Structures are given as structure tokens and as C-alpha cells.
Amino acid sequence: MAPLCSFGQVATNKAFNTNIRTVQLHKEGWAHSYPILTLNKNENLELSFDELDSDTKSYNYSIELCDANWEPSLLMESEYIIGNNQNPVLDYQFSFNTSIDYVHYNLKFPNDDFKIRYSGNYIIKIYEDFDVEHPVLTWRFMVVEQRVDIFPQVKYAVNAELRKAMQEISVTVQHPNFGISNPLQEVKMTIMQNQRSDNALENIQPQFIKNNELVYNYNRELMFEGGNEYRWLDIRSIRFQSDRIKDITFHDPFYHVEMVPDPILYDASYFFRNDFNGRYVVEVQEDRDPELEADYVMVHFNLPRSEPMVGGDIYVIGGLSNWEMNENSKMTYNFMTKTYELRMMLKQGFYNYMFAYKANDSRSATVAPFEGSHGQTENDYLIIMYYRGIGDNYDRIVGIRQTNSLKPTVN
Template sequence: MFNKFTTILILIACFSQISKAQSYQNQILSSSIETVMCHKEGWPLSYPMINLNTDERIELSFDDLAKDSKNYYYSVIHCNRDWEPSNISEQEYLVGINQNPILDYQFSFNTTVNYVHYNLKIPNEDISLNYSGNYIIKVYEDFNSDEPVLIQKFMVVEQRVQIDAEIRYAMNSAVLREQQDINFTIRYNNFNISNPLDEVKVSVFQNHRMDNAIYDIKPQFIKPQELVYNYNREIVFEGGNEFRWLDLRTYDFKVEGIYDIQFHEPFYHLDLKPSSPRNNKSYFFQNDFNGRYVIETRENRDPDTEAEYVMVHFYFPKTEPYPGGDIFILGGLTNWKLNNNSKMKYNPDFKRYEKTLLLKQGFYNYLYAFKPNQLDKATVGFIEGSYSQTENDYLFLVYYRNISDHYDRLIGAAQKNSVKP
């Protein structure tokens, strides 16, 4: 176990050097806000990204566990590729007034816990966007924009380049069975790029994770109308394993994975069966959402306003706590964050890690991740196992900024699956 653990730490340290901290992050800053979802309209499992000058819209929704509605407002801020506010004015990047109320809300119906469901779509009749790039939505109460209750990131793309990507088994034999190696080419036949090394920056994301993303990748070869990124070890990701699943669509009976269901006012409490490591097992393919979730119920109720909030209790037995780091529940259910909300606590009396999450009824994916104390990046292979044949989604973002530009344009985006064509 020590050798395996040491190998994983070395790999993480090697690749963490190319990760980059960002200024704005997805944040929930109010204890009453739950189930924040941001995606392309009508596609809950999509990345929060739309194409410029199209009918596509970003949809943001969230619940406030309060009996009464609140006067929520929103503003949109354009950011550079590092998610810092860009050096362009509101009058340049948007049309409309950049402080508008969220008027689309509904009260929960026939639920044990009251909440208000809010929904916002951008662009709308109050605001439209002129530029491509990174944006955030800031939601706040009344007109107090300095104290937001949540911040959510999204992207607007002007597709000016073509991205051809290939996900392969890692070439390094020591990690051949555990890693996925990324090669890709950017073709820009109808777009002028005079200085690619300085003007073009590429970011690659695995699923929706931010902790292991790779930023500011530069081309290895520059050809006429082509930028080639054909590295051996610089763009490598831990393959990981297929996500575990959690079905919360009913609390009337115990589905697979649920050990016990009890009601303690005002919440239903669902105890999950104890989890076990998968790092010593053979790879087994199963369909999943790659860490995302959908809000649904089995009773044909409106999930936005009639789904219940339930307390879900996770258990991971371990004779002794893992040294040198912590265990986190990783996925959309914890907003892909490695923080106190996702960190499991070791209970020496029961010899297990424990965590309780308040979740809305739905179907969820998650993994257990180990984060060494000295790093910001986690490994899932330490507990879940890591396999090069694992099915993962990869997102490629191409940013462009020449010497005369005042902001970073997002000139290309592509999603590539490691298994599916």
C-alpha cells in the first residue's frame, strides 16, 4: 500500500505544477441556498456554455430553503480566461441594464421542508451579450451586489477554430493502465493567428472537475493553419473509475444501495450501505453521468417544486484513518468542491468515515477522492482505482488574445469522450 500511495503522490505532484488558481469560483455563499444548477437551457447534463449570437441560453436555477420569497437580483460580469474581471466596460460586453430582478420563482408544494425555486435564463429581454469569453452570474438580495448569495460561471463561445482531439492510453509504461493521454490539434483555416505562442491559450477539463484541470497549454508544433499539441506526459489525466450512483427518486421503499429510511421531522433520513474501496478490483464498465445529477422523482411529481429534501448519510469503513490527507465526496452533489462540505470525518468509535449531505430527490453520481494535505489536487485512484479504459468527458477551451485586444476571446470549445466517438 505504501508503494502505491507514494506513486500516486508523485504523479499528482508532477501534474499539479501546470494547474492554475482562479479568482472567481462557483460559490454558494448563503446557508439557505441549495441545488444550484447552471447549464445550457433544456440540457441539465451539459456544460454551462452557449454559442455567441444564437438562440441558445444559459439556465440557472436554485432553491432557497425559506418560507417566503426574497428580492433576488443578478448581474453578469465578463472575465478573462483566469476568471478575473476583464478590462472592458459593461456597455461593451452587454446590452441592457446589469442589475435585474429574478422574477421567475415558485413555492414548493406538499413537501416536508418549504423552499422557493428560482429560475433565470440568459440572454433574456433585459440583457444580451456581445462578446465571447468567460462570464459569471452574481446573485444577491435587494441591491446589495457586494454580498452575493451565489456566484456561477458560464462561457460564451464564438466557434472560429476546429478542435480535433484523441484520448489514448498513456505512453509511459509505469502508468499505462491508469492514465489517459490527451493529444489534439487546432485548425484555424478562416481565422488569423499571427503569434500562436502568445495569443492562444488552451485549457482542458476532465468531466466537471476543476482541481485537476490543465491550463495555458502551448502548442508543441506550429504548422500552416494548424497548432499541434502532441505531448507524451504534459497532458495526462488519471483515468479513474466509473462513478458510483445514488438513486434518491423515492423514499417510499429502499432501492439498491439504501440500507435504511427514517423520518425525523422535518427530513427523511437515508442511510446508505457502507462503501468499500474499488482500487483492488478489475475494471467494469457501467453507464453513468460522469459525476452529474438530475432532479427527478418516481411519483410523477414536478421535481422543481414537489421533490423532497432528504438527509443522506454516507459511510466508508476503515480500521484506521488514511495518513497524510482527507477523503472527499466528489461530484455535482458537492459542487465539485474539495472543502468542508464534501470532506468526510473519521469516526474512531465506529471505525469509519462519515458524511451527511442534504440533497434534493434525484439521481446522482459521485466518487470518493483522496486529497493529500500539501496539495490542492485529489486522486480518485487511491480508493476507486484508476483505469485507462474508463469513460470520461473532456472539455477543450481555446482562448485568443492579440496585442490589440482588451479581453480574452473564447474562439473554440469542444467536448470529447474517451470511449464514445
């Protein structure tokens, strides 16, 4: 089979068909988990998505191994897959009593059709019939072989000027039972904040090398904006307005949810609030089966500002936008109302989101101009350890650890 992505092309979480919505990939039974499998353990991931249509499609799926930079691996699929790597998606159901018809698809893997032989970065690809070259959906996941112990610490920045707004990460990796001959060439680390890829720190090398221990304790290199707690949107009901909704109207074929204009929080004091760190949950208050009975509604976001920002664009980010900054999540400035506006079609549920500014020449975005940035904000961090030994031809993931700026480290 041909590679799912051409060489030099980075694999991303992307729906290529605009009718594909509400893509979720997580551990089976744990909706807010990272899509991570432990090699040779009896674990499964669950992929689900909706297609806005009244007819089913003949979908198939495959997976592909990528390197540490999410580019296609040089390995043949027969080297990292046991079994058949081209299989049908057979689990689907039709929406019930919704204004917008959709088909809900569900897939659990690995399964009886295939097993995964190696650790590393992977993508799963959904395509119609056997048209591998034209996917409707690609999504990232990871497989880890836990060979090293990772001990992260999230702390205030040492620098006094950055202390109020930034969070600094230090990491110690112990590997007494895993030989690493040349750490500067064989290992590299990635750190992600709240599932964001735009501001991820990648290809990090150890600062100090000790006996069976690698230390990453840089001064300014491993820092993130603290940001703020996420804003929320509650559209679990279209009969009753939650506290941040101004109006709900129906204009065939959609319910339209007009949100109360969002305040800019740049100068506001920090206030702790429990959130999902950008995630969302599909839920309906009046019905029993949200996967099939939740409706799709058009949500209108509003961010007042006296004048437009130049040199870049403003986006609504979070799980609701697949953490992507593209045309679907970009706001436009209305000169008549002096407001940034965005319409986004979302399935009923409870959502977290933020506003972010991305300069035209920048890879990463900043939330500080709209949300403020505070060193005490609660954030999730994911630390990923890649290893490619001398003579190896693929990148293994030999350790993953999730931690939180306010809570103890968890696996």
C-alpha cells in the same frame, strides 16, 4: 457597477448562503449540458436553484466578464453587455407537500433585458435587492465564437507504466480562416475532465506550430487519472429503498437516508457501467413535478477504512457537491466504527459521486486510493481555446470542443 469579484480573486461556483441548494446551470432544454453559449446565436442558458425558506426574496442578477484564469476582466460592463446588467429574478414557485419548505427560482438568459457582445469566461451573480457586494450565489458559464476547429483524441498513455491507469489527450487545432500571429503568446488551452476544476490542465501552449495548425501532442503533460465509473445514489423514493440504501427514517424535520457502506475499489477489476460522469438529475417517483415536490433528505455516506489517512482529507465529489472540496463535502473519521462519514442534504433524485483524497499541499485530488484508476474508463473532456491578440484587452474563447474517451467527438 463594482466588479463582482475583486481583482486577483478567482470566480468560482459558490453558494454564499447555506440555504441555497441544488444549483443547476445548463442550456435550456438540455439538463446535462455544459453552460456554454455560442455568440450571436439564438441560445439561452437556464439557471435554477432552491432556497430553504418559506418566504421569497427580492433577488437581482448581473453577469461579469472574466479572463482565462477566471479573474475579473479589465473591460467596463458597457463594453461587453448590450442592455441593462442589473435585473430582477421574477420566476419563483413554492414547494408543495414537502417536509422542508423551499422556494424554487428559475432564470433564463440572455433575454430581453440584455445581450452579450463578446466571447469569454463569465459569471452570473445572484444578490438580494441591489446589494452587489454581498452575493448569495455566483456561477460560471462560457460564451464561444467558434473560429477554429479542434480535433482531440483520448488515448492510452504511451508510457507502459502509466498505460493501465491514465488517459492521455492530444489535440490538433486548425485555423485556416483565423489569423494567429504569435501562438506562443496569443493562445492558451484548458482541458477539463467531467466538469472538475481541481485537476484541470490550464495555460497549455502548442508543442508544434505549422501552417494554420497548432499541435498539442505531449508525452506526459496532458494526462489525467482514468479513475473509475461513478458510484450512484438513488433517492427518487423515500417510501422504498433502492439497492444501495440501508435504511430510511424520519427524524423531524428530515428524512434520513443511511447508505450501505461503500467498498474501496482500489484493487478491483475495471467494470464498465453507464453513468452521468458525476452529474445528477432531480426526480421523484411518486410525484409529477420534481422541481417543487421533491423533498430534501439527509444522506449518510459511509466509507470503512481501518485507519485514517494522514496529510490530507477525503471528500465526496461530483455534481452533488458542486465539484467543490470544502467543509460541506469533507468526510470525518469515526474511530469507534473505523469509518469515514459524511452527512449531506440532497434533493430527491439520482446522483453520481466518487471519493477523492486531496493532500494538504496539493491543488488537485486523486480518486485512485478508493476508486482505482483505469485507462479504459469512460470520461468526458472539454477543450477550451482562448485567444488574446496583440493589443487586445480581454480573452476571447475562439473554440470549444467536447469529447469522450469512448465516443466520437461532439460539439
